[in-house]
Amino acid sequence: MNKTDFLLAGVGGQGVLTASDIVAEVGMALGLDAKKSEIHGFSQRGGVVESHVRWGERVAAPLGEKGRIDYLLAFELMESARWIEFLKPGGTVIVNRQRILPMSATVGDAVYPSDEAIDQALRAVTDQIVYVDGLEVATDLGNKNLANTVLLGALAREMGVDPEVWLDVIVKRVPRKYLEENKKAFWAGRMGERVPREK
Amino acid sequence: MKKLLSGNEAIALGAKIAGVKYASAYPGTPSTEILENLAQMAGVRAEWAPNEKVALDSVAGASYAGARALAAMKHVGLNVASESLFYLAYTGVNAGLVLISADDPGAWSSQNEQDNRHYARFAKVPCLEPADSQECMDFISLAFDLSEQFDTPVMVRTTTRVSHSKSVVDVPETNGHAPRPLKPFIRNTTKYAMIPANARRRHPVVEERLKKLSEWSNTAPVNRIEWGDRSIGMVASSVAYQYAREVFDGYSILKLGMSYPLPEKLIREFASQVGKLVVVEELDPFFEHELRAMGIPCAGKEYFPLTNEFSLAVVREGARKLGVAQPAPPTAPAAAIPARLPALCPGCPHRSTFYALRKLRLRVAGDIGCYAMGALPPFDVIDTLGCMGASFGVAQGVDAVGANTDKQPWVAVLGDSTFFHAGMPALANIVYNQGASTLMILDNDTTAMTGQQENPSSGKTLQGQQTHKIDIEAVVRAMGVQDVFVVNAFDEPQVEKTLKQALAIKDRPSVIISKGPCVFLDHYPEKFIYAVSNDACNGCSLCFRVGCPAIFKGEIDKTTKQPKALIDPLLCVGCDICAQVCPHDAIYRIAN
Numbered sequence: 116m117n118k119t120d121f122l123l124a125g126v127g128g129q130g131v132l133t134a135s136d137i138v139a140e141v142g143m144a145l146g147l148d149a150k151k152s153e154i155h156g157f158s159q160r161g162g163v164v165e166s167h168v169r170w171g172e173r174v175a176a177p178l179g180e181k182g183r184i185d186y187l188l189a190f191e192l193m194e195s196a197r198w199i200e201f202l203k204p205g206g207t208v209i210v211n212r213q214r215i216l217p218m219s220a221t222v223g224d225a226v227y228p229s230d231e232a233i234d235q236a237l238r239a240v241t242d243q244i245v246y247v248d249g250l251e252v253a254t255d256l257g258n259k260n261l262a263n264t265v266l267l268g269a270l271a272r273e274m275g276v277d278p279e280v281w282l283d284v285i286v287k288r289v290p291r292k293y294l295e296e297n298k299k300a301f302w303a304g305r306m307g308e309r310v311p312r313e314k
Numbered sequence: 315m316k317k318l319l320s321g322n323e324a325i326a327l328g329a330k331i332a333g334v335k336y337a338s339a340y341p342g343t344p345s346t347e348i349l350e351n352l353a354q355m356a357g358v359r360a361e362w363a364p365n366e367k368v369a370l371d372s373v374a375g376a377s378y379a380g381a382r383a384l385a386a387m388k389h390v391g392l393n394v395a396s397e398s399l400f401y402l403a404y405t406g407v408n409a410g411l412v413l414i415s416a417d418d419p420g421a422w423s424s425q426n427e428q429d430n431r432h433y434a435r436f437a438k439v440p441c442l443e444p445a446d447s448q449e450c451m452d453f454i455s456l457a458f459d460l461s462e463q464f465d466t467p468v469m470v471r472t473t474t475r476v477s478h479s480k481s482v483v484d485v486p487e488t489n490g491h492a493p494r495p496l497k498p499f500i501r502n503t504t505k506y507a508m509i510p511a512n513a514r515r516r517h518p519v520v521e522e523r524l525k526k527l528s529e530w531s532n533t534a535p536v537n538r539i540e541w542g543d544r545s546i547g548m549v550a551s552s553v554a555y556q557y558a559r560e561v562f563d564g565y566s567i568l569k570l571g572m573s574y575p576l577p578e579k580l581i582r583e584f585a586s587q588v589g590k591l592v593v594v595e596e597l598d599p600f601f602e603h604e605l606r607a608m609g610i611p612c613a614g615k616e617y618f619p620l621t622n623e624f625s626l627a628v629v630r631e632g633a634r635k636l637g638v639a640q641p642a643p644p645t646a647p648a649a650a651i652p653a654r655l656p657a658l659c660p661g662c663p664h665r666s667t668f669y670a671l672r673k674l675r676l677r678v679a680g681d682i683g684c685y686a687m688g689a690l691p692p693f694d695v696i697d698t699l700g701c702m703g704a705s706f707g708v709a710q711g712v713d714a715v716g717a718n719t720d721k722q723p724w725v726a727v728l729g730d731s732t733f734f735h736a737g738m739p740a741l742a743n744i745v746y747n748q749g750a751s752t753l754m755i756l757d758n759d760t761t762a763m764t765g766q767q768e769n770p771s772s773g774k775t776l777q778g779q780q781t782h783k784i785d786i787e788a789v790v791r792a793m794g795v796q797d798v799f800v801v802n803a804f805d806e807p808q809v810e811k812t813l814k815q816a817l818a819i820k821d822r823p824s825v826i827i828s829k830g831p832c833v834f835l836d837h838y839p840e841k842f843i844y845a846v847s848n849d850a851c852n853g854c855s856l857c858f859r860v861g862c863p864a865i866f867k868g869e870i871d872k873t874t875k876q877p878k879a880l881i882d883p884l885l886c887v888g889c890d891i892c893a894q895v896c897p898h899d900a901i902y903r904i905a906n
Contacts (some may be wrong), residue, residue: 120665126654128870136318136480139318139480140318141866143316143318143482147317148481148482149319149481149482150446150480150481150482151479151480151481152475152478152479152480153478154422154423154474154478155343155344155423155765161655161658161659162655163654174481175556175559175560176553176556176557176560176625176626177446177475177479177481177553177556178475178625178626179626180625180626180627180630181643181644182643182644182645183641183644185381193651193652194651196649196651197649197651199649200644200648200649201612216866216867216882217652217653217654217655218654218655218657218691218861218863219652219653219655219691219868220652220859220866221680221865222691222692222858222859222861225652225653226652227652228649228651228652238651245830258423259884260420
């Protein structure tokens, strides 16, 4: 494996940063060098959260770049389209269908894009699109905060990395009290029926 | 043991390993987590100071008294602490003293982009620049040793991408030194007391020290040459080195771990063996100017920008200009996606203030904190914003020249932590110089923007001890303000009424203290969430103006043709502000 770049994007409070920590630590567990980078502070308040993770023999830059990311994990539907330009052509995008309306639609004239417009934006870059109903699955499991773990399960499946490696990292990261439900959420994402891919 | 650590976590760990006994800081992105991590470490006393100058003076005291000590601050924090840095450069240290300056290229969370390597040269102190978390840990130990070896404060400069990126660190199994006894303080006024006569004696010592440091740096392992293709040789430090390493794959790089004073011999050796010498540095042409001053021809800013933070794309663009082949830039057009602007959190106690300020059409001198979001829609009410505490100073100037008028009254707004940081001297100035400004202190019991750090009015220290809670109202009254109004931040009509009352006072200063805890604090009152009655709401849109992320547009009202309001029950915390501004009583509390 030469280099694998990830971009995890969502909205503050969705657990993007915890998930990106886990992705980076899975890279380490696989014996690779890993880096991750994101922004804290002012721009994070109620705004977009994006976190880069890079795996490789040796990783120098902490941030990946436009058009060269291997896996885009969008924790929110519209965010998938915002960040799709980072994905390399034919890369994999995993999209949580959850919608979180931006304030610019409430206090301004912005309109949340339609499902079709979002899908079209993604398809302009790749046909490897995996939609996940992360929030629904998490709600069924009894804790809405599990959606990020569901998405990680889907990523593990798409990458074909041994799920036990992921679970080992999750066990180390998650407080014991939430461990069982996180394992369930991971497996739900891992096993989840994938929307058929079309050209 | 290998661990994935942020630069800030690694700095804290490195300091602990180096036997740091005392650390002080004022929170500021991207430096905040350094002290938060040190606070968890046994044997370290870690404190939040009211501002960065106080932090650095306290750290000076700890060093004089014989304990290894560390101060941490964001780049603009060092502006506040700079006076202390300059005398420290003259007095030197007793036990090791390290100053962390966390710069913010890209101004992600700051009022400017400034390159604090200039401070190292300006104050004549050495500066180390780690490029990843491993170096953050390693360089801190080195910094403490250098500080004692050369009798100097040592600055360690990070940037946002060094402090907040995580990378793999080889953490030693034995975590930390055995406790070091205090190194005795030996009275030596010519070294430690900078009266003019002593300052004149110390200045040559400082200059001599720089020469020795420069000599040391020529062979210091933190500066290294990575040989490769010699047609172009890069000089780089910090995260710019990481981008250069990746973009100029296979080329020679001089990686500088010490950015001041520079290893002149090493640079000359490198320069003599490469075709073209190119400096790859974020922000200012600091190395470039130093190299030119040494008479070493080099290029830099004609290839790489002076402003904003670097990225692989930015460095690739420079590489293309240099004729180094790069993959083609991506051509996919960016999708037009609605922005997500930063916003006050649902339940924020500042919301009532900015709603009222907007409604009353006041001019507002703003300040640094979450309330800077008053400059963004839907409030868009802040007219000036500079630095910590600037609002109260600006208000005095506006008032003194007669511009604070009935027709266009001004209000200055800052928070509790900012009041203690730099607001108090500005308030003293207003009272002393017979100003008549209307001032607001938004007291949410915490330093919220940086992540809810304790401050002098929190009643709790960084390390969790209960402590005296300084009463802001008592301080303001003791300074001589007669008209002090304390209002409930969750009562918008009261905030509005009090503002009008305070604005009516024309011949003396008035202070409104709006009290309500940050929504992230444990003592935030438990509230019931709200919903909108679809029948009562007619889409008047007033509640949209409170700028709450929990309120959004729903279906169109048949009569007004305007969207009605909806409240997201997952986001609402029940602060009641939207219900207070609703003229149709359409927003109601859901009992549960």
